[in-house]
Structures are given as C-alpha cells and as structure tokens.
Amino acid sequence: MLIITRKKGESLMIGDDIEITVSRIDDGSVKLGIQAPKNIxxxxxxxxxxxxxxxxxxxxxxxxxxxxxxxx
Incomplete structure (x- = not known):
C-alpha cells in the first residue's frame, strides 16, 4: 500500500486520467473529490x-x- 500525505486542496493522480483532490478535512474524516472518465x-x-x-x-x-x- 502506498501512503501519501496531502493537504486541503492538494491532489494526486492515478494514471493519466484520474485525479483525487482533498476537498475538506474535519475531525476524523476527509472529503475527497474524484475526477475520472465516465466509464470508470x-x-x-x-x-x-x-x-x-x-x-x-x-x-x-x-x-x-x-x-x-x-x-x-
């Protein structure tokens, strides 16, 4: 398993077409935004x-x- 540290507003890429962005961080939870092709x-x-x-x-x-x- 790969562990990556990100702050609010920062992203990571999976391949060329999937982007995961940290949208919000609260006590004990993280809200993620995921941009990916519709076929995924x-x-x-x-x-x-x-x-x-x-x-x-x-x-x-x-x-x-x-x-x-x-x-x-």
Whole structure:
C-alpha cells in the first residue's frame, strides 16, 4: 500500500486520467473529490464488497436452478 500525505486542496493522480483532490478535512474524516472518465466505476469499498457478495449469492442461486432443470 502506498501512503501519501496531502493537504486541503492538494491532489494526486492515478494514471493519466484520474485525479483525487482533498476537498475538506474535519475531525476524523476527509472529503475527497474524484475526477475520472465516465466509464470508470467509483464505489465506496463497503458498497463494492456488498455488490460483490450479492453477485456471488445470485450466481449460486442460478447454478442450483440450472442443476435442477438439468435433472428433469
């Protein structure tokens, strides 16, 4: 993991087309601005993990349905 120190108003670049800017710093939280191409999905990690988990569960359900259909 790369750790970078930034102050309010400072940015960092990821590749050539993603810019992350520190917008605000409060007690215990940081507000970030993210400028990226529209084709890049940006999700909070906890939401990403929830979607990933739900997708895995949906795959399990579909696979069991397919197995039942195959038996008939």
């Amino acid at each position: 999905n940006i999700l909070r990690k906890e939401l990403y993990e929830q979607v990933e988990s739900e997708n895995k569960e949906a795959t399990k359900i579909n696979m069991s349905i397919l197995k039942d259909i195959k038996k008939k």
